[in-house]
Structure formats: C-alpha cells, structure tokens
Amino acid sequence: MSEQKLLEVLDCSVSYGPIQALNGVSLSVNQGEIVALLGANGAGKTTLLQTMSGLLRPTSGQVIYQGMDITGMEAEKIVEKHLIHVPEHRQIFSTMTVLDNLYLGAYHHRKTTNKQAIEENIKKVFELFPILSDRKDQMGGTMSGGQQQMLAIARGMMAEPDLLLLDEPTLGLAPLIAKDVLELVGDLRKQFGTTILLIEQNLHASLKVADRGYVISHGEIIKSGSSSELLNDPEVKEAYLGHTVH
Amino acid sequence: MQDFLQFTLTGITIGSIYAIVALGFVTIYSVTKVINLAQGEFVMLGGLTMFSLVSVGVPYWLSFIATILFVTFIGWLMENLLIRRAKGADAISLIILTIGTSIFIRGISSMVWGKDQHTVAPFTKNTPVEIGGASITPQSIWVILIMLLVVGLMYMFIDKTMLGKAFQASSVNPMAARLMGISPKRMSSFSFVLSAALGAIAGLAIAPIIFPAYDMGAMLGIKGFSAAILGGLGSAPGAVIGGLLIGLFESMGAGYISSGMKDIITFSIFLLILIIRPNGILGEKTIGKGGL
Numbered sequence: 012m013s014e015q016k017l018l019e020v021l022d023c024s025v026s027y028g029p030i031q032a033l034n035g036v037s038l039s040v041n042q043g044e045i046v047a048l049l050g051a052n053g054a055g056k057t058t059l060l061q062t063m064s065g066l067l068r069p070t071s072g073q074v075i076y077q078g079m080d081i082t083g084m085e086a087e088k089i090v091e092k093h094l095i096h097v098p099e100h101r102q103i104f105s106t107m108t109v110l111d112n113l114y115l116g117a118y119h120h121r122k123t124t125n126k127q128a129i130e131e132n133i134k135k136v137f138e139l140f141p142i143l144s145d146r147k148d149q150m151g152g153t154m155s156g157g158q159q160q161m162l163a164i165a166r167g168m169m170a171e172p173d174l175l176l177l178d179e180p181t182l183g184l185a186p187l188i189a190k191d192v193l194e195l196v197g198d199l200r201k202q203f204g205t206t207i208l209l210i211e212q213n214l215h216a217s218l219k220v221a222d223r224g225y226v227i228s229h230g231e232i233i234k235s236g237s238s239s240e241l242l243n244d245p246e247v248k249e250a251y252l253g254h255t256v257h
Numbered sequence: 258m259q260d261f262l263q264f265t266l267t268g269i270t271i272g273s274i275y276a277i278v279a280l281g282f283v284t285i286y287s288v289t290k291v292i293n294l295a296q297g298e299f300v301m302l303g304g305l306t307m308f309s310l311v312s313v314g315v316p317y318w319l320s321f322i323a324t325i326l327f328v329t330f331i332g333w334l335m336e337n338l339l340i341r342r343a344k345g346a347d348a349i350s351l352i353i354l355t356i357g358t359s360i361f362i363r364g365i366s367s368m369v370w371g372k373d374q375h376t377v378a379p380f381t382k383n384t385p386v387e388i389g390g391a392s393i394t395p396q397s398i399w400v401i402l403i404m405l406l407v408v409g410l411m412y413m414f415i416d417k418t419m420l421g422k423a424f425q426a427s428s429v430n431p432m433a434a435r436l437m438g439i440s441p442k443r444m445s446s447f448s449f450v451l452s453a454a455l456g457a458i459a460g461l462a463i464a465p466i467i468f469p470a471y472d473m474g475a476m477l478g479i480k481g482f483s484a485a486i487l488g489g490l491g492s493a494p495g496a497v498i499g500g501l502l503i504g505l506f507e508s509m510g511a512g513y514i515s516s517g518m519k520d521i522i523t524f525s526i527f528l529l530i531l532i533i534r535p536n537g538i539l540g541e542k543t544i545g546k547g548g549l
C-alpha cells in the first residue's frame with residue numbers, strides 16, 4: 012500500500028455561531044486505508060465530516076484532497092471529485108424507490124459516464140447487497156433501519172468514490188446487523204479498492220476493520236495510532252468508559 | 258340534472274386553470290419552501306403576452322411558444338435577482354418579497370397594457386358543443402385538454418427523467434441531494450422557471466375566456482393558492498384535485514345560489530375543509546416534508 016495522502020485536514024476550526032465545535036483539528040487518510048474516527052456523542056465527528064464534504068466551511072484551516080485545496084468548495088462540486096459522504100442517520104430519499112435512490116447516487120456523473128456504466132454499477136451493488144435487489148421497487152422509507160443503511164452505503168458506492176466518508180453506519184442498528192454492516196465496510200475496500208474514513212462510537216468493532224484511528228474529544232484530536240495501539244491504550248479506554256454501550 | 262351537468266363542465270374548465278396555477282405553487286414550494294404569491298402574475302403575463310402577440314398577427318402556435326419563453330424568463334429573473342439573494346431569510350420575509358414582486362409586475366403591466374380588459378380570439382371556431390343537454394365551448398375543451406397535457410408532462414418529467422428525480426430528491430431531502438451533487442441553487446432556479454411556464458400556460462389557455470387585464474393575477478393567484486393548500490401544499494396530485502374542487506365549488510355556488518356570492522361560497526367551503534383536514538386532502542404524508 013502506498014503512503015500517498017488522499018485527504019489531509021490541516022488545523023481546521025469550525026463554529027456554529029458562538030459554539031466552537033472543532034478546534035484546530037488535523038488528520039490524514041492515505042490511499043487504500045480504512046481509518047476510524049472515534050469519539051463520544053457531541054465530540055465533533057459529524058462536524059468534521061461535513062467540513063470535508065463541503066456542507067460546512069471551516070473558520071480557519073484547510074482541507075486538501077488529492078493534492079487540491081477544496082476548503083470552502085460547495086458540497087455538490089466536491090462530489091464530482093469522487094469524495095463521497097454517506098451522512099449520519101442514512102438520509103435516504105424516503106418517498107422514492109430503492110432503485111431511484113441508487114440512480115441518484117450516480118447523479119453527479121450522469122454527463123461523464125454512459126448509461127451502461129451506471130447499469131453495471133447497479134448490478135455490482137446488487138451483488139453486494141442482494142436485499143436491495145429484492146426490494147428495488149419499494150419506497151426507501153418503508154425498509155428497516157439496517158436495510159436503509161445498506162441503501163445509504165450502496166447509494167454512496169454508485170458515485171464511484173475514491174474516498175468514502177461513513178458517518179456512524181451502525182447507529183441504531185441491532186448488534187448483529189451492526190456487525191454485518193462493519194464487515195461490509197471491509198468488503199468494500201477488498202472489492203472496489205475504496206479508501207474509507209469510518210466514524211464510529213463502538214471502539215472495538217470499528218478498530219477491527221480499520222487499519223488505524225483517531226480519537227476526537229470536545230472538538231480536538233486527542234489520540235491517534237494503529238488499531239492495536241488504540242485498543243491497548245489505557246487513556247483511550249478511559250475516555251470511552253461510560254460512553255460506550257458495550 | 259341538466260343544470261348540474263352544465264355547472265360541472267364550467268367548474269372543471271375554470272378548475273383546470275386553478276389546478277395548473279396550484280401546480281406552480283407546489284413546484285416552487287416543494288423545493289424552496291417559498292410560497293410564491295407572485296404566481297398569479299405569471300398567469301396574467303401569460304394572458305397579456307398572448308394578447309399582444311396574437312393582436313399583431315403572430316400565429317397562435319408561435320404565440321404559445323413565445324409567451325411561455327417570455328414568462329419563463331421573468332420567472333428565472335425573479336429567482337436570480339430576488340429570491341436567491343434573500344436565501345436564509347425567514348418564511349414571512351420571503352412571502353413579503355414575493356408580494357412585493359407581484360405588485361411590481363402588476364405595476365409595470367398596467368403601464369404596458371393599460372388598465373383595460375383585452376380580448377383574445379378563441380384558439381379554434383368557438384361554436385358550443387352539446388353534451389347531454391349542457392353545452393361547452395371548444396375553448397373550454399382546449400383548457401381541459403391543456404390541463405391534462407400539463408399534468409401528464411409533469412408526471413413524465415418528475416417520474417421518468419433524471420432531472421425530475423433530482424428535483425424530487427431536492428424536495429424530499431435537500432441535504433442528501435447536495436451530497437449526490439444536486440445543486441440546490443440550480444433546483445431553486447429551475448423551480449421558478451418551471452412554475453412560470455405553468456403560469457404562462459394557464460394564462461394563455463384562459464385568455465380567450467376571461468378577457469385578460471393587468472389585475473387578473475391577484476384573484477387567480479389566491480384561488481390557485483387555495484387549491485394548493487386544499488390539496489395539501491407539497492402534493493402535485495393534491496394540487497390538481499384541489500384546483501378542480503375550487504372550480505366546482507365556484508361554479509355550483511354561482512349557479513345554484515348567486516354569482517355575486519361565488520367567492521364567498523368558495524372560500525367558506527375551503528375553510529370548512531381545512532378545519533376538518535388541516536393538512537389538506539392529500540397533505541397528510543407530505544406536508545412539511547415536500548415530495549411533489
């Protein structure tokens with residue numbers, strides 16, 4: 012695996028009005044990695060992801076993607092660079108069919124890709140998520156939480172991501188289903204070579220699929236290291252005590 | 258029974274126009290959450306532009322196209338010059354902005370077309386046709402056909418084209434839509450363009466029936482808005498049903514009770530239905546969530 016930096020966040024601060032949610036955060040994701048971003052509720056994980064995908068603008072700092080400064084670029088433009096954000100709480104188009112949700116995932120390359128390539132991708136995600144194939148004409152909102160999460164990820168894959176940002180894909184899922192979803196994250200890299208930044212609250216489960224991770228607390232990165240380092244770090248364990256459900 | 262049939266035909270004719278105007282409201286509201294009270298002015302501009310073109314001898318088919326293009330351009334201007342700049346303003350401010358726009362358009366129009374009513378000849382020879390003892394003019398049949406065509410085209414657009422799906426996505430979940438690369442600015446602009454086109458079509462279709470004048474937009478706008486609310490703001494099928502119902506209330510009220518009272522009767526029934534079903538007829542699932 013090359014050590015080429017795909018994404019770099021440099022000293023980013025983000026505020027919601029008077030509330031500062033991120034305070035000088037820096038992190039990087041290399042080509043081909045799965046990196047976990049861990050932290051308790053309200054730590055600033057979602058804020059950081061939204062800053063990467065252009066939904067939020069940092070008050071200071073930079074976001075560099077594929078060597079290009081994308082700080083402050085509009086979200087709908089960043090998508091065109093194949094930096095794809097699968098948001099928290101799934102956010103599928105609930106009154107539209109599963110198939111339409113998937114087509115919309117490919118919306119940004121409707122001009123550059125031919126129809127056939129999009130159909131090919133639909134086939135590929137159906138192989139990965141057979142349940143979606145069975146339900147393709149069902150309204151997205153009528154599916155179970157786990158199925159909706161699969162749809163959200165599949166929709167993200169339709170955009171052919173070079174870097175996939177996953178915001179708490181296991182949130183609110185039953186433990187067994189959560190396990191499936193995390194295994195799937197590993198499969199995505201195996202099958203498509205996708206680089207992934209994974210947000211999770213569950214320390215153990217996510218570090219099992221990730222190569223390394225960052226721990227964020229109160230808007231600051233407090234620890235980073237390989238998965239095994241983080242798992243054995245007493246401070247990390249302590250930071251997590253009382254936060255994890257397990 | 259014969260009266261009833263007659264009033265029904267009249268009601269469906271005018272109701273078709275309200276339905277198209279209501280679709281215009283829904284189109285803008287579902288994507289931008291703006292209630293565009295200048296919607297009626299698009300209809301007025303449609304009627305009067307049609308009048309000007311036809312009166313200088315431009316063939317009807319060309320007048321249709323030119324009218325739609327012109328009013329569409331006005332809709333685009335309105336979004337680009339006003340609405341977009343006020344993004345982030347609260348709902349009330351945006352509504353007031355659209356009211357201001359409507360007064361402005363009406364003012365300019367009264368200078369261009371004067372304050373008189375104008376006459377536009379019907380699209381085709383207008384000898385009434387008998388249906389079961391009631392009569393309907395060919396122009397009314399045109400109006401109903403145009404409404405059906407508009408509804409069909411809107412359905413095709415929203416459901417079958419990628420742009421239509423993006424439009425729908427933007428209304429269901431604007432944040433997720435952005436993450437798919439769908440630009441909210443483009444969709445907002447597009448909703449005004451589409452809505453202005455709908456207004457223009459309503460205006461040109463009704464021009465031979467109602468003698469268009471610069472101030473016709475207000476009442477048509479209110480009726481169309483009521484139709485949209487009645488259907489459940491945000492629902493396209495609801496807008497069509499709401500439009501037809503308002504048209505029917507109006508013609509039944511005028512026919513059975515008194516034509517001077519038709520607006521009072523219409524709005525009384527409208528309010529009564531809203532008291533019973535505050536979210537409108539089809540509004541239960543869609544209100545607030547958008548979703549055409």
Ligand SMILES: Nc1ncnc2c1ncn2[C@@H]1O[C@H](COP(=O)(O)OP(=O)(O)O)[C@@H](O)[C@H]1O
Nearest residue numbers: 027030032050051052053054055056057058059
């Ligand atoms: N839209 C918002 N407006 C104001 N404060 C917000 C908003 N979103 C998040 N915050 C605050 O920013 C901090 C970080 O939130 P978030 O990034 O959602 O955390 P996480 O995803 O780690 O749970 C929290 O204190 C939260 O209350």
Ligand SMILES: [Mg+2]
Nearest residue numbers: 056057058099
């Ligand atoms: Mg979060």
